Amino acid sequence: MNSDHGHLTSDIAVRKAEHIDLVLNADVEFRRSTGLDGFEFVHEALPELALKEIDSTTELFGRALRAPVLVSGMTGGTPLAGQINERIARAVAAAGLGMGVGSQRISFERPELIETFQVRRFAPHALLIANLGAVQLNCGVTPDDCRRLVESIEADALASRLNPLQEVTQPGGDTDFRASSPRLPRSAARWDCR
Numbered sequence: 001m002n003s004d005h006g007h008l009t010s011d012i013a014v015r016k017a018e019h020i021d022l023v024l025n026a027d028v029e030f031r032r033s034t035g036l037d038g039f040e041f042v043h044e045a046l047p048e049l050a051l052k053e054i055d056s057t058t059e060l061f062g063r064a065l066r067a068p069v070l071v072s073g074m075t076g077g078t079p080l081a082g083q084i085n086e087r088i089a090r091a092v093a094a095a096g097l098g099m100g101v102g103s104q105r106i107s108f109e110r111p112e113l114i115e116t117f118q119v120r121r122f123a124p125h126a127l128l129i130a131n132l133g134a135v136q137l138n139c140g141v142t143p144d145d146c147r148r149l150v151e152s153i154e155a156d157a158l159a160s161r162l163n164p165l166q167e168v169t170q171p172g173g174d175t176d177f178r179a180s181s182p183r184l185p186r187s188a189a190r191w192d193c194r
């Protein structure tokens with residue numbers, strides 16, 4: 001990987017801390033409807049089934065889930081982010097669910113921060129999804145780099161984040177999205193993954 005992001009290293013760590021701070025302390029709640037409020041559950045008075053017959057379990061990337069629920073990838077790369085990932089891992093392990101970590105891009109330049117993403121020991125059997133922005137494939141990241149990201153946290157899959165709007169609005173964002181779409185399947189093919 002070419003490291004023309006050298007000057008961004010600290011920026012990324014600062015940005016990760018800012019993201020957490022914003023969510024915890026700023027008024028960033030999503031205001032508009034998600035559309036889910038358009039749905040209503042109708043009480044079924046004569047259900048003709050036993051609760052024990054309802055099976056919400058499923059399997060994803062070879063991992064059993066007690067229900068199709070994932071805690072989406074959010075963070076990593078700072079001590080606080082590491083604590084958050086640990087707590088999420090302990091919670092999904094207890095609940096039999098799955099989780100993702102936030103973008104691991106910082107770990108290319110700051111390998112010592114990989115530990116803030118390494119939650120496998122807190123959730124030995126849980127579905128764990130690694131994470132990297134798809135645009136990084138345009139910034140010199142290779143499919144083998146991606147494989148190393150997954151292996152570095154003993155993850156079961158890699159989430160390739162498609163976030164051009166965030167990249168163009170954040171300082172130091174990567175904004176060359178050309179050829180991303182063909183690069184993704186080509187990378188996945190290199191991995192022989194789904």
Ligand SMILES: Cc1cc2nc3c(=O)[nH]c(=O)nc-3n(C[C@H](O)[C@H](O)[C@H](O)COP(=O)(O)O)c2cc1C
Pocket residue numbers: 019020023072073074075101102103131159161
């Ligand atoms: C603090 C924070 C950091 C995030 N960082 C990432 C990230 O690194 N990679 C990613 O794929 N998604 C990231 N996300 C997006 C979430 O995974 C999720 O897609 C988003 O929050 C929308 O889901 P929600 O409406 O349930 O919050 C982040 C979200 C938050 C709140």
